[in-house]
Amino acid sequence: MVLAKADGPPRRAFLATSFAGMASLLLRPGRAIAQDCDRFDRAAYDRYVALMNAGDPRVVDYYADDIRFVMQIRGKAAVRAFYARQRPFVTESLDVLFFCSDSTGAAAEVRSRLRCIKDCDDTTIFGRALKAGEVQRTHGYLLYELNGAGLIKAIKGPPPEVLAPWRMEPISSVGSEAGRAASQ
Numbered sequence: 001m002v003l004a005k006a007d008g009p010p011r012r013a014f015l016a017t018s019f020a021g022m023a024s025l026l027l028r029p030g031r032a033i034a035q036d037c038d039r040f041d042r043a044a045y046d047r048y049v050a051l052m053n054a055g056d057p058r059v060v061d062y063y064a065d066d067i068r069f070v071m072q073i074r075g076k077a078a079v080r081a082f083y084a085r086q087r088p089f090v091t092e093s094l095d096v097l098f099f100c101s102d103s104t105g106a107a108a109e110v111r112s113r114l115r116c117i118k119d120c121d122d123t124t125i126f127g128r129a130l131k132a133g134e135v136q137r138t139h140g141y142l143l144y145e146l147n148g149a150g151l152i153k154a155i156k157g158p159p160p161e162v163l164a165p166w167r168m169e170p171i172s173s174v175g176s177e178a179g180r181a182a183s184q
Contacts, residue, residue, distance in 0.1 A: 135169040
């Protein structure tokens with residue numbers, strides 16, 4: 001068996017071919033299209049999460065009119081109504097642990113904290129009555145499907161893992177919801 005010299009032409013050809021092959025995997029056409037069409041990239045997702053964390057009703061501007069939302073909610077108007085029922089009673093804070101996207105959709109791993117800010121006796125909203133100061137923490141995975149205009153047409157995923165069920169939790173002075181809301 002004859003081995004080529006370490007710096008000889010066969011090694012250079014092999015390396016050039018290998019790098020060209022790796023580059024073709026990294027430069028996928030779908031990703032280029034997503035960037036060219038201003039799709040749901042990380043910057044857009046960060047804006048979406050900021051609106052969500054602020055309780056801003058403009059978050060639904062990211063949704064298609066016929067969105068299929070988690071919990072069997074259908075349509076932008078129904079999502080808007082869902083949030084309108086919740087927002088007087090809770091603040092939500094999402095922390096993004098992982099995100100990736102292409103021209104057809106996105107996937108995210110998130111941690112969520114829901115904090116009750118006002119007593120809620122309506123058991124149909126959260127499945128039970130809540131008292132101000134109660135907090136629930138969850139961890140989950142979300143899949144977002146986009147329509148041709150780059151709007152979210154579906155959000156789906158397994159039910160989130162409850163890391164901490166509803167329980168009383170003091171508001172810390174650092175990073176409190178009120179402090180975050182005032183800074184935005």
